[in-house]
Amino acid sequence: MKETNIFIWADYFQNPVIYEDFADNDVSTGPDGLYYFSASNMHYSPGAPILRSGDLVNWELIGHSVPSLDFGEKYNLTNGRAYRGGTWASTMRYRESTGLWYWIGCVDFWYTYIYTANDVLGPWTRAAVLPGGTCYYDCGLLIDDDDSMYVVYGSTDVSIAQLSADGLSQVKTEHIFSASDVGKDGIEGNRMYKKDGLYYILDDHPGDITYIWKSKSPWGPYESKILVDAVKSPVANGGAPHQGSLIQASTGGWYYMSFTWAYPNGRIPVLAPIGWGDDDFPYFIPDEAGGWSSSYPAPLSPKNVQNWTHTDMFDGDSLSPHWEWNHNPDESKYTVDSNGVSLSTATVTTDFYAARNTLTHRIHGEFPVGTLQVDFSNMADGDRFGLAAFRDRTAYIGVHRDGEKYTLSVVHNITQEESAWNTTSNGTVIATTSKTPTNMTLWLRASLDARASGTYAANFSYSIDGQEFTQLGGPYTMWTNWAYFMGYRFGIFNYATKQLGGSVRVMSFTSA
Incomplete structure (x- = not known):
């Protein structure tokens, strides 16, 4: 038979499959046969990002x-x-009998919210809130063959709830096993599946081990087996992948989508095949050294998606899903139109982390670069705007207006404490220049070394023509502690220190 190169492109894929911060994945198949990935984004709004793929490797938000x-x-x-x-x-699934997508998640360790949509693209609406104290912590939804809906949840002690026929209330809940059953002090990250008449629960001991539990009934009893144990990450200096979800490809093969802790970028998705043993338990397929391989045979033929790095000209009337606000925005204080994004000051404060309407964009890859083109001609006295390497340890380049003076400044080390997240420092100005352009249009750039094995350096520069950039100040060392959970982002902020009324116009943003 004549050999062709038609399948050469499909030989292997590279980990991570997405070099961005998308943690706590719940991957499932939609009614269109495509794959859908629900992730965490904590305090960023809108919440619970959704990704889609036709091949389990190439994803789009x-x-x-x-x-x-x-x-x-x-x-x-x-x-x-x-x-x-x-x-x-949280968890997300499509239910054929109702034609609805369901998202279920616990907020503030007290209430469980259920959102539904006829189309995964929305509109999504809040359909139910379970009674206070009903927290489906780290939950996974299973829609059984008979259309019954079960949710596995819990930290240390794991339970299963059965939902009502419409999926909007709880019928009953029962404790099924505990972390002590496997000799551990904690367990979380629960997902639930059914295969060949058997029920499976996937969860993990935080930081290292993924367990798989098997039973003939959703209510147990369950027996357990280790799926991965402190496996070496495919990302240099990354943490052991140990939490995520299982998914069956259309070809019949099964895969484990996990994530590796790789700050300052965040928790980034990695994919590996799994097999099934004679004992009806899945097993992990490592590389030759026993680690999570940086490359595996591709599950499916590749499907094209939008590039993760691109230039946003804001040419519509709304923001793309790549943008998320730090907390909910004051919607009266921004507009999106053919002229860009107008950010009016929404808060009078000297506290960076208390300022509303900071717009964020995930960083991508090992050396992410964000470039902002902005018209700041409508700033008011006392306003502060800029482009930040944004996290619980933040640095930025931006313009400070004081009276008629405009100063381009680099500020390092704006910090929060790691409990109530109160601001502990508003940072230090480490470099300035008063050479701002007379036409009040600037390009600001943040260039990061986001490798878990890198320098963690964030460098800031500016340009008056968008071509030649001048670095301002020295590098800032980004923070890599886990307590904030989310990784670094580019943040575009504009707040007032005296009174509201000023604004800036974001004309374009390039992520590279």
């Missing part, structure tokens, strides 16, 4: 399950703050 973090004033930054709150370790 298409929307969010939670249109607004409508969970109380602190999510608006109007009465408290919700850093590290919001949407985390």
Whole structure:
């Protein structure tokens, strides 16, 4: 038979499959045969990002399950703050009998919210809130062959709830096993599956081990086996992949989508095949050294998706799913149109982390670069705007207006403490220049070394023509502690220190 190269492109894929911060994945198949990936984004709004793929390797960000973090004033930054709150370790599935998508997640360790949509692209609406104290912590939804809906959930002690026929309330819940059953102090990251008449629960001991549990009934008893144990990451200096979800490809093969802790970028998705043993348990397929391989045979033929890096000219009337606000925005203080994004000051404050309407964009790859073109001619006295390497340890380049003086400044080390997330420092100005352009249009750039094995350096530069850039100040060392959970992002902010009324116009943003 004549040999061709038609399948050469499909020989292997490379990990990570997405070099961006998409943690706590729940991957499932939609009614169209495509694959859908629900992720965490904590206090960023809109919540619960949704990705789509035709091949399990090439993904695109298409929307969010939670249109607004409508969970109380602190999510608006109007009465408290919700850093590290919001949407985390939730679940999303399509249910054929109702033609609905369901998203289920616990917020603030107290309420479980259920959102539904006829189309995965939305509109998504809040369909139910379970009674206070009903927290489906780290939950996974299974829609059984008879259309019964089960949710596995829990931290340390794991339970299963059966939902009502419409999936919007709880019928009953039962404890099924505990971390002590495998000799551990904690267990989380629960997902639930059914294969060949058997029920499976996937979860993990935080930091290292993934367990798989098997039973003939959703209510148990369950027996367990280790799927992966402190396996070496395919990303240099990354943490052991140990949490995620299982998915069967259309070819019949099974895969484990996990993530590796790789700050300052964040928790980034990695994929590996699994097999099934004679004992009806899945087993992990490592590389020759016993680690999570940087490359595996591709599950399916590749399907084209939009590039993760691109230039956004804001030529529509809404923001793309790549943009998420730090907490819910004041919608009266921004507009999106053919002229770009107008960001009016929404908060009078000297506290960077208390300022509303900071617009964020995930960083991508090992050496992400974000370039912002902005018209700042409508700034008011006392306003502060800029482009940040944004996290619980932040640095930025931006313009400070004081009276008639405009100063281009680089500020390092704006910090939060790791409990109530109160601001502990508004940072230090480490470099300035007063050479701002007379036409009030600037290009600001943040260039990062986001490798877990890198320098963690964030360098800032500016340009008056968009071509030649001048570095301002020295590098800032980004923070890699895990407590904030989310990785670094590019952040575009504009706030007032004296009175509201000023604005800036974001004309374009390039992620590279």
